[in-house]
Amino acid sequence: MPEGDTVFRSCALLHRTLAGQELTRAELRVPQHATADLIGMTVREVVARGKHQLTRLDSGLTLHTHLRMDGTWRVVRVSERPPGPAHQIRVVLGTAASLAVGLRLPVVELLSTADEESVVGHLGPDLLGPEGSPGGWDETEALKRLGADPRRTIGEALLDQRNLAGIGTFYRAEICFLQGVHPRTPVGEVRELTRLVRRVRQLLRANVDRPTQVTTGVDRRGQRAWVFERPGKPCRRCGTLVQVEEFGPLGKERLSYWCPHCQPRN
Known part of the structure; x- marks a missing residue:
């Protein structure tokens, strides 16, 4: 299972790719959120909380994902074919320049940013979190x-x-x-x-x-x-x-x- 450093690095890649960018493509290929329309929303930031990933949007929504045993994110140019077998793709987030593709993600949840604690509030201090911040290192x-x-x-x-x-x-x-x-x-x-x-x-x-x-x-x-x-x-x-x-x-x-x-x- 990917550990805190791997998840942190994955979030850093997603943040560099998506933060400040408007979504021109957004697909959540899970039954509970298959009809969610995120196109036109801007990604504020992507942050790690322990082994959890939080993609925050300017609409007040957060995409919560977890890699667990073998999930991963890949980033390619928007002109390239999405990586991996199509049946393994759970999330596609596209901007004018890039595609971020989540493969084999066992956890894909869309919730209000104000409700993030419902999915990460149980966690102890984050070993890689900033000191003094909520959920950070203590x-x-x-x-x-x-x-x-x-x-x-x-x-x-x-x-x-x-x-x-x-x-x-x-x-x-x-x-x-x-x-x-x-x-x-x-x-x-x-x-x-x-x-x-x-x-x-x-x-x-x-x-x-x-x-x-x-x-x-x-x-x-x-x-x-x-x-x-x-x-x-x-x-x-x-x-x-x-x-x-x-x-x-x-x-x-x-x-x-x-x-x-x-x-x-x-």
Whole structure:
């Protein structure tokens, strides 16, 4: 699933393409909004809120989208053929110069901008959001939410977007490794929780301007991550074989990776 940095970068591309432009083409290819007429409206901005995308229009409407597992946006010149198989296209937003095409988007909702909190109000502080803004970054609030259930595992707490928004399985695995924390460690037993939160924010911010996610400092294929998707391979730090398991709330289990030596389970 795309994580906060990927979604932020996607929104930045859409904002550069659409902001300040009048829509000359607008298609929402989902049953509930198939008849919506957005042509003639001007896009004010496109912003990320955690893993959610908000395209705000001058009419007072917001297009809310979410990439989830395999959704994506592509931008082409208006003279070009829309990308992807037609049956995968969920949204087309066109201006005089460009087309923004949303493929395989599982969430496409049109709502009043004033009602945005109904779809993103549950989110915790956004790791990539500006400090001090509504829904933006607030370290104190993030730590408060993470620590609200000290018996919950840090692995589950980090993926809960109600605590802090933007982390997925990649950053969970990597930050737990870098902090030497086993993903099943209860939140209340995590030493230096503040440092963990600050460090994961640094990781996302470091990767927000590049197409790859790197935590090792080596931006080469197969060398970008410490433990993520490396089960059975030697730990880059100690040589112990990286382990993997699936755990989490029923129906929301996710793969977790760790090094048994660098991240001992107490």
